[in-house]
Every structure is written in structure tokens, then in C-alpha cells.
Amino acid sequence: MTLFKKIVVHTISRQSLGKLFDLAAGSRLSKHLIKPYIKLYKINQEEVRQDSQFNSLTEFFVRDICPSLRPINQEEGAVVSPVDGRIADLGFANQGKVILAKNNSYSLRELLAGLPAEEFQDGFYLNIYLSPKNYHRIHMPHEGRTIKHRFIPGQVFPVNELGVSTIKDLFAKNRRTCSIFETPEGIRFCLIKVGALGVGKIVSSFQEGQDINRGAEIGRFEFGSTVILIFQGKTFKPMENLAPGMEVTMGQKIGEIKAGD
Structure with a gap:
């Protein structure tokens, strides 16, 4: 089988x-x-x-959605979900590795493919899977400036349960974009958009050096997708109720930025 x-x-x-x-x-x-x-x-x-x-x-x-149905949490320091989807996994990048599916670990260097990975050591990560039913536009989880943005060519394996349970190191093999942002407080986070199925088309609507508001649309997927968020060091405090299998909606508060220890 x-x-x-x-x-x-x-x-x-x-x-x-x-x-x-x-x-x-x-x-x-x-x-x-x-x-x-x-x-x-x-x-x-x-x-x-x-x-x-x-x-x-x-x-x-790639349909749009009425903004009133996805209000953006406006609390100071709040980090919101960039997409509608289901949390596949979450945790801390112990020893520079994240576990994204079926106990399959990935090094930050593999995922970021050449972008600076050291500053995300021990950082909190969140893997959100978007099913075919979901709204497939991506929004900014926290206000910040684009520091780095890179397209990484690769395969287009499906990112559903069949794909992640069958293909070893799938997320490091699939076509994706990696973007590093810096908040006004100087805290950095990385947003990885993983394409899948079909040609795995990923559209990004921002440039390096651009300041972007929380909740602003920054791109979209065309058929099949996963978003991975990784925060710098110990700068992110997740909501206590976050857990694998939980459904989240774009604009919903998932945690908050805090000063590193």
C-alpha cells in the first residue's frame, strides 16, 4: 500500500x-x-x-471574501492568523528543527533554503493547512517591513494527509516562497508559503523594503497550500488554546509579540 x-x-x-x-x-x-x-x-x-x-x-x-466576515484583531501587539485553515502542527524549533507532520522534522536551513536561519533558532512555529474549501488569500499576521523575499523552485506534491504521510521531507522539497519581515519593535518572523497540486502557483503582492499593515493582503495560492509561520527566538507568545487540529480564520488572534528574554 x-x-x-x-x-x-x-x-x-x-x-x-x-x-x-x-x-x-x-x-x-x-x-x-x-x-x-x-x-x-x-x-x-x-x-x-x-x-x-x-x-x-x-x-x-482565489475568490475574495467580505472584509466584515474576517475582522482583523486590533489589540496592541496581536499576531493574527494569515489565512483560514487547520493547524497541522505547532511548537518550538528545538535545536533548529521544526516538526511539521507525522513526527517528520525539518531543519530551518532546509526550509529557508539560504535565507538567514540562525535568528529563528528556538523560535515558535505554526503550520496551517488550507483545504480546498478554504479562502486562499494570505494576509499579514503583524505589521512590519519586508526584509527578505525569495522564491524557491521545487516539486508540487500534495500537502494533504496523503502527501505528508508518503513523501519524506515534503515541505523542504515543494515549491515555496520564504519571506522575512521585521516588526516596528525590531522583531523578525518568517512566513513560508508552500505550493502544492497542479503547478503550485504562489502569487506574492509585495516587495522587499515595503512596509505592510497587519491584515493587509500579501498574496494568494492557486490550488493546494500550506502556510508556515516561524518567529524569532522567544518573541512570540501563542494563545493558550492553540492546538493541532484547530480551525483558525484569517484575522483571528493567535498570539502576541513580546520582548525576547
């Missing part, structure tokens, strides 16, 4: 199939799949804006 799973995962992640999938989902004919897609994934249609104007399945997938 394990061999069969590997064959399935490697087959659906082939670049040629990914391009074909992207082309099909972006075609005007694919708009006829929107209603079955809503039914299949039980999407809350009350949150969908202008649902009658989508010209393709891709357009629906």
Missing part, C-alpha cells in the same frame, strides 16, 4: 500534469465545475463575493 501511495503522489505531482490541470481549471468551460465544487467541499456560499461573475474554476478558487 505504501508503494501504491508513492506512485499516486508522484504521478499527480508531475509537472506536465500540473500544467494541464492549470490550463483546464483556468478555462472558461471550467466555470461549470464551480457549483459541483461548492457542493463537494461544502463551501459557505454566504461568504462568496460576486459568485455569478467567476469565469473559471481558478477564479473561484
